[in-house]
Amino acid sequence: MPKDELKQEFRLIGTRPDRPxxxxxxxxxxxxxxxxxxxxxxxxxxxxxxxxHARIVRIDATKALALPGVKAVVTxxxxxxxxxxxxxxLQDNTLAGDVxxxxxxxxxxxxxxxALIAQDAAKLVEVTYxxxxxxxxxxxxxxxxxxVVRPGAADHSVPEGSPPNVARYMEFGHGDIEAGFKDADxxxxxxxxxxxxxxxxxxxxxxxxQMGSDGKGEMWxxxxxxxxxxxxxxxxxxxxxAQLRVTPSEIGGGFGGKTTIFSEPIAxxxxxxxxxxxxxxxxxxxxxxxxxxxxxxxSMDVRIGMKKDGTITAAKAxxxxxxxxFIGMSxxxxxxxxxxxxxxxPNLWHEGHEVLANRPKAAAYRAPGSPMAAFxxxxxxxxxxxxxxxxxxxxxxxxxxxxxxxxxxxxxxxVIGLAETLQxxxxxxxxxxxxxxxxxxxxxxxxxxxxxxxxxxxxAIGEDGSVTVxxxxxxxxxxxxxxxLMTAETLGIPYEDVRVNVVETGALGVNEPTHGSxxxxxxxxxxxxxxxxxxxxxCARAAAEWGIDAEAVEWKDGAAVPAGPNAGKxxxxxxxxxxxxxxxxxxxxxxxxESTPGGVGASFGTHVVDVEVDPETGHTxxxxxxxVQDAGRAIHPAYxxxxxxxxxxxGIGWALNEEYVYGxxxxxxxxxxxxxxxxxxxxxxxxxxxxxEVPNPGHPYGVRGVGETGITPPLPARANAIAAxxxxxxxxxxxxxxxxxxxxxAGADG
Amino acid sequence: xxxxxxxxxxxxxxxxxxxxxxxxLLDCLxxxxxxxxxxxxxxxxxxxxxxxxxxxxxxxSCLMLGVEAEGKQxxxxxxxxxxxxxxxxxxxxxEHAALQYGFCTPGILVAAKALLDKNPDPTETEVRYWLAxxxxxxxxxxxxxxxxxxxxxxxxxxx
Amino acid sequence: MVEVNLWAGLRRLTxxxxxxxxxxxxxxxxxxxxVRAHPALxxxxxxxxxIALDGEVITGGRNTPVRPDSExxxxxxxxxx
Numbered sequence: 001m002p003k004d005e006l007k008q009e010f011r012l013i014g015t016r017p018d019r020p021x022x023x024x025x026x027x028x029x030x031x032x033x034x035x036x037x038x039x040x041x042x043x044x045x046x047x048x049x050x051x052x053h054a055r056i057v058r059i060d061a062t063k064a065l066a067l068p069g070v071k072a073v074v075t076x077x078x079x080x081x082x083x084x085x086x087x088x089x090l091q092d093n094t095l096a097g098d099v100x101x102x103x104x105x106x107x108x109x110x111x112x113x114x115a116l117i118a119q120d121a122a123k124l125v126e127v128t129y130x131x132x133x134x135x136x137x138x139x140x141x142x143x144x145x146x147x148v149v150r151p152g153a154a155d156h157s158v159p160e161g162s163p164p165n166v167a168r169y170m171e172f173g174h175g176d177i178e179a180g181f182k183d184a185d186x187x188x189x190x191x192x193x194x195x196x197x198x199x200x201x202x203x204x205x206x207x208x209x210q211m212g213s214d215g216k217g218e219m220w221x222x223x224x225x226x227x228x229x230x231x232x233x234x235x236x237x238x239x240x241x242a243q244l245r246v247t248p249s250e251i252g253g254g255f256g257g258k259t260t261i262f263s264e265p266i267a268x269x270x271x272x273x274x275x276x277x278x279x280x281x282x283x284x285x286x287x288x289x290x291x292x293x294x295x296x297x298x299s300m301d302v303r304i305g306m307k308k309d310g311t312i313t314a315a316k317a318x319x320x321x322x323x324x325x326f327i328g329m330s331x332x333x334x335x336x337x338x339x340x341x342x343x344x345x346p347n348l349w350h351e352g353h354e355v356l357a358n359r360p361k362a363a364a365y366r367a368p369g370s371p372m373a374a375f376x377x378x379x380x381x382x383x384x385x386x387x388x389x390x391x392x393x394x395x396x397x398x399x400x401x402x403x404x405x406x407x408x409x410x411x412x413x414x415v416i417g418l419a420e421t422l423q424x425x426x427x428x429x430x431x432x433x434x435x436x437x438x439x440x441x442x443x444x445x446x447x448x449x450x451x452x453x454x455x456x457x458x459x460a461i462g463e464d465g466s467v468t469v470x471x472x473x474x475x476x477x478x479x480x481x482x483x484x485l486m487t488a489e490t491l492g493i494p495y496e497d498v499r500v501n502v503v504e505t506g507a508l509g510v511n512e513p514t515h516g517s518x519x520x521x522x523x524x525x526x527x528x529x530x531x532x533x534x535x536x537x538x539c540a541r542a543a544a545e546w547g548i549d550a551e552a553v554e555w556k557d558g559a560a561v562p563a564g565p566n567a568g569k570x571x572x573x574x575x576x577x578x579x580x581x582x583x584x585x586x587x588x589x590x591x592x593x594e595s596t597p598g599g600v601g602a603s604f605g606t607h608v609v610d611v612e613v614d615p616e617t618g619h620t621x622x623x624x625x626x627x628v629q630d631a632g633r634a635i636h637p638a639y640x641x642x643x644x645x646x647x648x649x650x651g652i653g654w655a656l657n658e659e660y661v662y663g664x665x666x667x668x669x670x671x672x673x674x675x676x677x678x679x680x681x682x683x684x685x686x687x688x689x690x691x692x693e694v695p696n697p698g699h700p701y702g703v704r705g706v707g708e709t710g711i712t713p714p715l716p717a718r719a720n721a722i723a724a725x726x727x728x729x730x731x732x733x734x735x736x737x738x739x740x741x742x743x744x745x746a747g748a749d750g
Numbered sequence: 751x752x753x754x755x756x757x758x759x760x761x762x763x764x765x766x767x768x769x770x771x772x773x774x775l776l777d778c779l780x781x782x783x784x785x786x787x788x789x790x791x792x793x794x795x796x797x798x799x800x801x802x803x804x805x806x807x808x809x810x811s812c813l814m815l816g817v818e819a820e821g822k823q824x825x826x827x828x829x830x831x832x833x834x835x836x837x838x839x840x841x842x843x844x845e846h847a848a849l850q851y852g853f854c855t856p857g858i859l860v861a862a863k864a865l866l867d868k869n870p871d872p873t874e875t876e877v878r879y880w881l882a883x884x885x886x887x888x889x890x891x892x893x894x895x896x897x898x899x900x901x902x903x904x905x906x907x908x909x
Numbered sequence: 910m911v912e913v914n915l916w917a918g919l920r921r922l923t924x925x926x927x928x929x930x931x932x933x934x935x936x937x938x939x940x941x942x943x944v945r946a947h948p949a950l951x952x953x954x955x956x957x958x959x960i961a962l963d964g965e966v967i968t969g970g971r972n973t974p975v976r977p978d979s980e981x982x983x984x985x986x987x988x989x990x
Binding site for chain 1: 786788843845847852854875877878881883891
C-alpha cells in the first residue's frame with residue numbers, strides 16, 4: 001500500500017483502553033502454566049546431570065520405582081530412535097542419550113502421586129557417569145586442543161583446519177574493505193566479549209500433559225507458540241501432530257525462551273507410561289537457569305574505518321558465538337546481519353563461527369544476536385567519535401541507513417525510521433541536560449528485522465453483533481488489546497464489542513509463535529483481513545435484503561449502507577441487526593485469513609542514557625534513560641511504551657549485572673535469582689519514551705513490530721556512558737561494579 | 751511422613767488443611783486451598799511473586815512452612831478486592847498498563863498494599879526500594895511505580 | 910532470468926560464484942533452479958533459508974512471483990525472540 005493511502009485519522013487506534021485480561025490479572029484469576037490441575041493427576045520430577053560432560057554408563061531406577069506412590073520412570077530408552085536434524089537435537093535435549101552435554105541436562109524423570117514423592121524418587125534414581133573433559137568459554141572452545149563437545153559436528157561450511165568445536169562457518173559482505181580502510185583517516189579494531197544471559201521470565205516452564213497408549217494426547221502449557229510445542233513434542237515422542245491437542249495457558253513471560261520445548265514431552269512420556277494419568281511438570285528456578293533458555297555468549301572482533309568528518313568507509317566483523325552443545329543454536333548469523341544494519345557502509349565484510357560448548361541449548365532471546373553485535377559495533381563507533389571529537393548522533397545521521405540504502409546484510413531497505421529516531425533523540429530535553437562530575441552520556445542505535453510468519457486468524461459475528469476473534473499467538477505484552485482495537489476499527493464498532501481469544505491447536509490452522517515481534521503485525525494484519533471478509537458478507541446480506549447489488553452496498557460506522565444516492569434509500573443495517581438475522585439470511589457469518597504475510601517493516605531505535613559512576617565502588621547509577629523507537633504506528637501506545645521500557649530494562653541488566661557464572665567443574669554457580677542479578681525497581685529510574693511513527697506500508701494500519709529492538713542499544717549505550725563518565729572503556733560484559741572499579745584503578749582502557 | 755492438621759484464616763475465611771511438614775505456605779495455598787493467585791517464580795524468596803501478608807506482615811509464602819500458618823490471619827491477592835470493588839491499586843494497575851504478562855502482578859499488588867497500609871504518602875524512591883523484592887521482567891517498573899503513586903494519591907484524597 | 914545473490918559462505922558450493930542467474934517466475938522455481946545449477950546447494954536450501962526479495966525478508970512463499978529485475982538475496986536463517 002502506498003504511504004499516502006495509510007489513513008492518518010483513526011477512531012480507536014492510538015487510544016489506550018483497558019486491556020481485556022486486566023481484571024483477571026490483577027485479581028489472581030488468570031491461569032498460568034502451573035495453575036491447572038486434573039483429576040488423577042501425577043507430579044513429575046526430573047533427574048539432571050551434575051556434570052558438564054559425562055558418558056551415561058548406567059541408569060538404575062529400581063529403588064525409585066519401589067517407593068510407594070511412584071507410577072513411572074522414563075529415560076531416553078522410552079523415546080523412539082531414528083530422528084535426524086533439529087528433531088534429534090530436540091530429543092537429545094529433552095532426555096540425554098549416551099552423553100550428558102551440560103550441567104543440568106535431563107537424564108531421567110519420575111511421575112508420582114505427589115510432588116514431594118516425585119522429588120524423593122528422583123534422588124533414588126541411580127545414574128553412573130564417566131566424567132569427560134568439558135569446555136565452557138567461547139574462546140576456550142575455539143582452541144584447537146579444546147575438549148570436543150560433539151565429534152563430527154562440523155558441516156560443509158566449516159573450512160578445513162578449523163578448531164573441532166566450530167560447527168558452522170559463514171562469511172558475507174560487499175565492496176572492497178581493504179580499499180575502504182585505505183580511504184579512512186582513522187582505523188580502529190577492538191575485541192569485545194559478552195556473557196550468556198537468561199530471558200529471565202518470572203514464570204518457570206510448566207505444563208500438564210496427558211497421553212494414552214493410543215498416542216492421543218492433550219497438553220496445557222505456558223508457551224509462546226503451541227503449534228511449535230505440538231510439532232516438536234510429536235516428533236520427540238514419535239506420535240502424529242494432529243493427535244496432540246495443545247492449549248496455551250496465560251504466559252508469564254517468554255522473550256524467545258518459550259518458543260521451543262525443553263521438558264514438555266517428558267510429561268507426555270510419563271503419562272503414556274503411567275496408564276494415561278495426567279502429569280504436571282513444573283520446573284524450579286534453578287532448573288530454568290541450568291537447563292532452559294539462555295542466549296549465546298560471544299567473542300567479537302570489529303574493525304572500522306572513519307574519515308575525519310565521520311564518514312564510515314569500511315567495516316569488518318568477525319564473531320565467535322557459542323549456543324551450547326547443540327548444533328544450530330548460536331545466533332551468529334543474526335548477529336552478523338544486525339551488526340552494521342544501522343549504517344550505509346560501502347565496504348563491508350562479516351565472518352562468523354558457530355561454536356559448541358558444554359552449556360545448555362541456547363534459545364532465542366529478544367532480537368537474538370543483535371544486542372551482542374550492537375555492543376561491539378556501537379561501542380567502537382562511539383570510541384571513534386570521541387577520538388575524532390564528533391557528536392555521536394551526527395555521525396549516525398551522516399552514515400545512517402535510509403529508505404533505499406543497501407543494507408549490510410544485502411537487500412535494500414524500504415521505508416524505515418532510523419533517522420527520525422536519531423533526530424528525535426537529539427531534540428529531546430534529556431540530550432541537553434548538563435552533566436556533573438563522574439557523570440557521562442551514552443548513545444547507541446539498534447536494529448531488528450521483524451518477522452511475519454505463518455498466521456491463521458478466525459473471526460465470528462455473534463447473534464447480537466458482538467465479535468469473537470480467535471488467534472494463535474499467545475498474548476504476552478497486551479496483544480489481545482491491540483488486536484481488538486484493530487478489529488473494532490476495521491468493523492466500525494466499539495472496542496468493548498470485540499473479544500479476542502488465544503485458542504488451542506485444534507481451532508485454527510498452524511500459527512508460528514509470538515516471536516520476531518510479529519503478534520500485532522501478523523495476527524493484526526490477518527484479523528483486519530478476516531474482518532474485511534466478514535464485512536463483505538454482511539454487505540451481501542444487506543444487499544439481498546434490500547434487493548440491490550452487493551456492489552451497491554458499503555460498510556460505514558458498523559453498518560451496511562447504500563453506496564451513494566443511486567443505490568436506493570435504505571436506513572443503515574447495523575452489525576447487530578445483520579447478526580440477529582443471519583441464521584435466516586444464509587447462516588453464520590465469519591471471516592478468516594491464513595497467510596505467511598510479507599510487508600514486514602524493519603525496526604530501528606536510538607537510546608540515550610546518562611549515568612553516574614561512583615569512583616570509590618565502581619557502582620553505576622542510571623540517572624535518566626531515553627528510548628526512541630519507530631513503531632510504524634502505535635495501536636495501543638501504552639503497551640508500545642511498555643515494550644520499549646521492558647526491553648531497555650533487560651538490556652540494562654545484561655549490560656550491568658547479568659551473567660552465567662561457571663565453576664572450574666563446569667557447573668553453573670548462580671542458578672538462583674539472588675545471584676543471577678536482574679534489575680529491581682530500585683536499580684532504575686523512570687524510562688522516558690518517544691514513539692516515532694513512520695508507517696509501515698506493508699500493514700493496513702502501518703504497524704511494525706516493536707518487541708525486540710529495545711533490548712539492543714542499552715548494552716553499548718551504557719558502555720559509552722561509562723566511558724564518558726570515567727574515561728575508561730569496558731569491552732566485556734557485564735560491567736559489574738568490581739569490573740568497573742578494577743578498570744578505573746588500572747586507569748588504562750579496559 | 752504423616753501430615754499435620756492446620757487451622758488458619760485466609761482472606762477472612764476460616765480454613766483447614768493437612769500439610770506435609772515440608773510443604774511451604776505457598777504450596778498449601780495453591781495446592782490445598784486452590785488459591786493459585788500467588789505464584790512461585792523462584793522458591794527462594796528472591797522474586798516476590800508469592801507475596802502474602804501474615805498477621806499484617808509482608809512475607810514470601812515460599813519461605814514459610816504451611817504448618818506455621820496455624821492460627822494466623824493470611825491475606826492473599828484473592829482477598830484484595832471486596833467483591834467486585836477493586837482495590838485502588840488494582841484499578842490503577844489496569845489504568846496505567848502496569849502489567850504485561852502479569853505473572854508478577856499479584857505479588858507486586860500485595861506488596862504495594864502492604865506499603866500503603868504503613869505509609870500512605872511514599873516517595874518514588876520509597877516505592878522503588880519497598881518493591882525491590884518483587885521482580886518484574888516486562889515493564890522496566892516505570893508504569894508500576896506510577897500506578898502505585900497514583901493509587902496512593904487517590905487513597906489519600908478519599909481518606 | 911533472475912539474478913540471485915548468495916551469501917559468501919555458499920561460494921564453496923557454487924564453484925566460487927556469488928551471483929547465480931536462473932530462469933524462474935516464482936521463489937520456488939528459483940530455489941529449484943539453483944539446486945539444478947549447483948546440486949551442492951541442496952542441503953543449504955532445503956533447510957530454512959531466508960530470502961530477501963526486493964528489500965523484503967520473506968520466510969515462506971514459494972509461490973511468490975519473481976520478476977527478471979527483482980533484487981534477490983539469500984540470507985541465512987533468521988530467528989526471532
